Amino acid sequence: MKLLFVADPLDTFKTYKDSTFAMMREAARRGHALVACEPHHLVWLRDGRVTARGARHITLTGDSHDWFKVEATADLALADADAVLMRKDPPFDPEFFYATHLLGQAEREGARVFNKPSALREHPEKLAILEFPQFIAPTLVTRAPAEIRAFHAEHRDIILKPLDGMGGMGIFRVKDDGLNLGAIIETLNKDGAQTVMVQRFIPAIAEGDKRILVIGGKPVPWCLARIPQGGEVRGNLAAGGKGVARKLSARDFEIAETLGPILAARGLLLVGLDVIGDHLTEINVTSPTCFREITDQSGLDVAALFIDALEGALA
Missing domain, CATH: 3.30.470.20 (ATP-grasp fold, B domain)
Structure with a gap:
C-alpha cells in the first residue's frame, strides 16, 4: 500500500520518541510505500483533485540521525494513496482547521483519511470530554470571570487551562488561598474575550x-x-x-x-x-x-x- 503521512517537517522528528516515525517504521517493515508532506503542500484547483505538491517518497535508512532518504519528489493526488494519515501536531489553529477541510474534499474524491477530518473538527481535545460527564471531575467552561471565581469558591483547589493549549501550556493551579486568581483569570480569559476550562484539582x-x-x-x-x-x-x-x-x-x-x-x-x-x-x-x-x-x-x-x-x- 502507499501511505501518505501529512505531518510536521521530517527533519524535526525526534525518532527516539516519535509515534509517527514508529508508524512509518512498522509500515515499511510490512512493505508499504511511504510518502510524506506538510499541510501547506495541500492544494486544490477547480476541475482537479486535492494534491500534495512535491510529496516526498521516502525510504528509511536505519540511521538514528539521517533516518530517511528521499527517493523521489512528485505531486500526489490524495485519492491515489491507499491511505492518508493526518499526523500534524497541535495546535489546532486556523491552518489546521483549513487543512481538515481540504482533507474532507479529498475524501469526497475517494481518499481514505485517518483520523477522519470531520471527526477531528468535531472533537476539540479539551471540550470533547463534555459528552461524557460520568467520567469527568467537576468542570466549568466559561468566558465569565465571575463564574470562575464562584467555581473556585465552591471547590477551593482548581486547575485553569486555555482550550487551545498543548503539552501543558498555560495550565495554572489555584489553591484554597486564591493567590493570583485574578491575575490568572486576566491572563487566560483576556477580559472575557477567551473561553477557559476550569476543573477541580485531582490529587x-x-x-x-x-x-x-x-x-x-x-x-x-x-x-x-x-x-x-x-x-x-x-x-x-x-x-x-x-x-x-x-x-x-x-x-x-x-x-x-x-x-x-x-x-x-x-x-x-x-x-x-x-x-x-x-x-x-x-x-x-x-x-x-x-x-x-x-x-x-x-x-x-x-x-x-x-x-x-x-x-x-x-x-
Missing part, C-alpha cells in the same frame, strides 16, 4: 497523568503515566514529566471501553485518552503520541497494533 496527578491509547475502538492494555517532577503540577512530557508505562486499571478499561467504540464509529482510528486517577481529562485526536515509550517499557508493539488496525480499516 491523583501525583501518581501520573495517564495517556491511554485506543486503536480501532479497543484500548491498548498499557498506558503511559506522566508523573510531574520538581514541584510541577503538570505531568506532560513536554513540561518535564517522567513517563512510566503501566497496565490499565479496571477504571481505565471502563472509560476506554465505553468511549472506544463510539469514537471509532465516528472515524477516529487512533485516540489518546488522558486520565488522572479515575477521571477523564482530555480526548486527544489530532496526533496522539506515546507509542515509543509504552513499547520500550512494556514490550508491547503499539505501532504494530496501529498498522494492524489501519490495514483492517482498508481491507
Whole structure:
C-alpha cells in the first residue's frame, strides 16, 4: 500500500520518541510505500483533485540521525494513496482547521483519511470530554470571570487551562488561598474575550497523568503515566514529566471501553485518552503520541497494533 503521512517537517522528528516515525517504521517493515508532506503542500484547483505538491517518497535508512532518504519528489493526488494519515501536531489553529477541510474534499474524491477530518473538527481535545460527564471531575467552561471565581469558591483547589493549549501550556493551579486568581483569570480569559476550562484539582496527578491509547475502538492494555517532577503540577512530557508505562486499571478499561467504540464509529482510528486517577481529562485526536515509550517499557508493539488496525480499516 502507499501511505501518505501529512505531518510536521521530517527533519524535526525526534525518532527516539516519535509515534509517527514508529508508524512509518512498522509500515515499511510490512512493505508499504511511504510518502510524506506538510499541510501547506495541500492544494486544490477547480476541475482537479486535492494534491500534495512535491510529496516526498521516502525510504528509511536505519540511521538514528539521517533516518530517511528521499527517493523521489512528485505531486500526489490524495485519492491515489491507499491511505492518508493526518499526523500534524497541535495546535489546532486556523491552518489546521483549513487543512481538515481540504482533507474532507479529498475524501469526497475517494481518499481514505485517518483520523477522519470531520471527526477531528468535531472533537476539540479539551471540550470533547463534555459528552461524557460520568467520567469527568467537576468542570466549568466559561468566558465569565465571575463564574470562575464562584467555581473556585465552591471547590477551593482548581486547575485553569486555555482550550487551545498543548503539552501543558498555560495550565495554572489555584489553591484554597486564591493567590493570583485574578491575575490568572486576566491572563487566560483576556477580559472575557477567551473561553477557559476550569476543573477541580485531582490529587491523583501525583501518581501520573495517564495517556491511554485506543486503536480501532479497543484500548491498548498499557498506558503511559506522566508523573510531574520538581514541584510541577503538570505531568506532560513536554513540561518535564517522567513517563512510566503501566497496565490499565479496571477504571481505565471502563472509560476506554465505553468511549472506544463510539469514537471509532465516528472515524477516529487512533485516540489518546488522558486520565488522572479515575477521571477523564482530555480526548486527544489530532496526533496522539506515546507509542515509543509504552513499547520500550512494556514490550508491547503499539505501532504494530496501529498498522494492524489501519490495514483492517482498508481491507
